[in-house]
Amino acid sequence: MCEPVKVIGTRFSAFSHRAEVALRLKGVPYELIAEDLDNKSELLLRSNPVHGGKVPVLLHGDRTAVCESLVIVEYVDEAFDGPPILPSDPAGRAAARFWAGFLGVNHCWRLLWLALWAADGDARAGFREEARARLALLEAQLEGKRFFAGDGIGYVDVAASGLAYWLGAMEEVAGVSIMDAADFPALCRWAKEYTSSDVVKGCLPDWDELVAGYAASTDKFKLVAQHAAIYQ
Ligand SMILES: N[C@@H](CCC(=O)N[C@@H](CS)C(=O)NCC(=O)O)C(=O)O
DSSP, X not given: OOOOEEEEEXXXXXXXXXXXXXXXXXXXXXXXXXXXXXXXXXXXXHHOTTTTSOXXXXXETTSOOEESHHHHHHHHHHHSOXXXXXXXXXXXXXXXXXXXXXXXXXXXXXXXXXXXXXSSHHHXXXXXXXXXXXXXXXXXXXXXXXXXTBSSXXXXXXXXXXXXXXXXXXXXXXXXXXXXXXXXXXXXXXXXXXXXXXXXXXXXXOHHHHHHHHHHTHHHXXXXXXXXXXXX
């Protein structure tokens, strides 16, 4: 009998999506325990005490909770049968981990966040240029490929998923265009392909709800940008 698999998360979070989509790629049934991040559950705080109750957290039977989205994706890849998410060869795995790390907070999302939500217009424009320079490096990675992983969705695609959907919702709410089709045709085409995949579609939030949720959180987002305390 299979042990229950649960994701503590929210579909408003692109990091949370990484955990869900990894399970779906493997064909693992799971339950999403939806969190309100403004009013975190005891279960979440208990399961991820080190990072103060960040989502996602994966619960697998009675094992220790798995925290950090990319750690979860790797755990899912190793713990369950099904198509591999990471490349099988060490060099491919190393490259995939490098780009997945690049798509984390320190290299990409901090700049994107500041480009969207920094209070000062000039500073925001500067962050936008820096963020776009990072996106240009990703654009080049897609050359001649349908997905970052090749013909199908793999580790880097999962890591990049925030750019495929959640960034667009934030751009709409903030009124800032960062990843436009004129300068990033490959990334925009990839985003369409990624979000059209049946596996992915099954765990995307409703667009209007996402936009409304972000619109309601704008003050909080700006405050986070002001303190540059953006998610680690
Ligand atoms: N590095 C973490 C980042 C996770 C993260 O920042 N999650 C956000 C939602 S997008 C969160 O839980 N925020 C609530 C908080 O920080 O209190 C990961 O990859 O899992």
